[in-house]
Amino acid sequence: MPQDHGNHGSIAPGRAIERTAILWCNLGSPDAPTAAAVRPYLAEFLGDPRVVEIPRLIWALILHGIILRVRPAKSAAKYASIWMAEGSPLKVWTRKQATLLAGWLGERGHRLTVHDAMRYASPSIASRLDALQAEGATRVLVLQAYPQYSATTTASVIDAVSDWSRRQRRIPEFRFVNQYHDDPAYIEALALGIEAHWEREGRGEVLLMSFHGIPVRNIALGDPYQAQCLETARLLAARLGLSAAQHRVTFQSRFGRAKWLEPYTEPTLRELGASGVKRIDVVCPGFPADCLETLEEIAMEGREAFMHAGGEAFSYIPCLNDSPAWITALTGIAERNLAGWPTRPAAGTQNLPR
Numbered sequence: 093m094p095q096d097h098g099n100h101g102s103i104a105p106g107r108a109i110e111r112t113a114i115l116w117c118n119l120g121s122p123d124a125p126t127a128a129a130v131r132p133y134l135a136e137f138l139g140d141p142r143v144v145e146i147p148r149l150i151w152a153l154i155l156h157g158i159i160l161r162v163r164p165a166k167s168a169a170k171y172a173s174i175w176m177a178e179g180s181p182l183k184v185w186t187r188k189q190a191t192l193l194a195g196w197l198g199e200r201g202h203r204l205t206v207h208d209a210m211r212y213a214s215p216s217i218a219s220r221l222d223a224l225q226a227e228g229a230t231r232v233l234v235l236q237a238y239p240q241y242s243a244t245t246t247a248s249v250i251d252a253v254s255d256w257s258r259r260q261r262r263i264p265e266f267r268f269v270n271q272y273h274d275d276p277a278y279i280e281a282l283a284l285g286i287e288a289h290w291e292r293e294g295r296g297e298v299l300l301m302s303f304h305g306i307p308v309r310n311i312a313l314g315d316p317y318q319a320q321c322l323e324t325a326r327l328l329a330a331r332l333g334l335s336a337a338q339h340r341v342t343f344q345s346r347f348g349r350a351k352w353l354e355p356y357t358e359p360t361l362r363e364l365g366a367s368g369v370k371r372i373d374v375v376c377p378g379f380p381a382d383c384l385e386t387l388e389e390i391a392m393e394g395r396e397a398f399m400h401a402g403g404e405a406f407s408y409i410p411c412l413n414d415s416p417a418w419i420t421a422l423t424g425i426a427e428r429n430l431a432g433w434p435t436r437p438a439a440g441t442q443n444l445p446r
């Protein structure tokens with residue numbers, strides 16, 4: 093091939109071949125549900141200054157001196173309880189979403205590759221960008237499995253892309269989608285999933301929408317995450333025609349002793365069970381893929397908390413996963429953000445087929 097697709101900084105003769113790619117990023121999981129695999133995963137995740145904003149030296153002492161001695165075994169047992177034959181649910185769903193997105197965009201005439209990538213553990217963002225670079229990608233659209241922007245998640249993915257870019261001579265053109273919390277097709281996909289669940293399993297008295305929490309301090313410092321979660325919840329409740337009494341918004345997964353976003357999910361489930369609510373439905377709109385936080389913390393621990401407090405029926409509504417309405421939404425988000433990039437081979441262009 094006359095053109096140089098490599099990362100060598102040389103200039104190809106003639107017109108450049110443009111190749112577009114999508115990087116579909118999610119958080120990541122340990123490689124196995126064992127303490128030995130969870131330890132390096134947690135060390136990387138909790139060592140990210142975007143995730144824990146405590147002065148580095150103090151945090152290193154706490155992380156390595158206490159947390160990484162105790163938490164890996166406990167976390168591993170939780171992961172073991174949700175592990176699938178093919179691996180971590182988060183990674184399995186994220187990979188499937190990437191495949192479906194590539195297929196749907198392909199059917200709409202786009203010629204591009206979609207790679208899944210994980211912010212922590214494997215497959216890392218750097219390894220996927222290396223692969224895209226080797227394939228000759230010149231334009232990369234970075235999409236994230238975080239509908240609501242948070243510095244702890246969204247900005248951290250951008251950091252990882254920047255870290256990789258710092259090591260390159262010839263950097264592809266990047267575009268980042270930072271949020272889609274109010275995207276009508278995303279809200280519609282959530283609503284259709286909930287309605288289908290109600291049709292199959294019947295309907296509870298209250299729909300509880302649980303989002304991952306972050307420290308309140310982050311909000312005070314300007315993180316728009318809480319406002320975006322509340323807007324997603326408002327749009328979803330309006331689309332489903334739910335009154336204030338028929339739904340709740342809560343935040344889960346508090347870590348450490350600092351104040352995190354409230355109301356907290358588990359105490360709310362206990363309060364609702366104790367206050368006479370018998371049947372509850374729980375959905376996690378901020379998680380496009382089922383994972384430890386939804387399958388274990390909500391569907392197992394949350395259920396137990398509600399039932400022990402006096403509840404009679406706890407119904408967990410699965411995440412968007414591979415639902416056609418969600419892939420439709422994702423395709424729309426991708427297409428809008430690919431605008432102007434040569435993904436459709438037209439007569440006279442040198443855009444290569446996949």
Ligand SMILES: C=CC1=C(C)c2cc3[nH]c(cc4nc(cc5[nH]c(cc1n2)c(C)c5CCC(=O)O)C(CCC(=O)O)=C4C)c(C)c3C=C
Nearest residue numbers: 119120121122143167182242244245304306347383384385
């Ligand atoms: C310690 C601080 C943490 C912050 C801040 C945080 C923000 C945050 N996380 C998600 C999404 C996910 N988190 C997941 C697991 C997970 N989260 C934390 C801690 C923080 N998260 C830990 C320590 C863990 C690992 C498991 C454990 O030991 O408890 C996951 C699931 C990963 C999986 O493999 O299934 C997701 C997804 C968001 C969206 C967010 C901020 C908005």
Ligand SMILES: [Fe+2]
Nearest residue numbers: 119304345385
């Ligand atoms: Fe988390």
Ligand SMILES: [Fe+2]
Nearest residue numbers: 345384385389
């Ligand atoms: Fe958790």
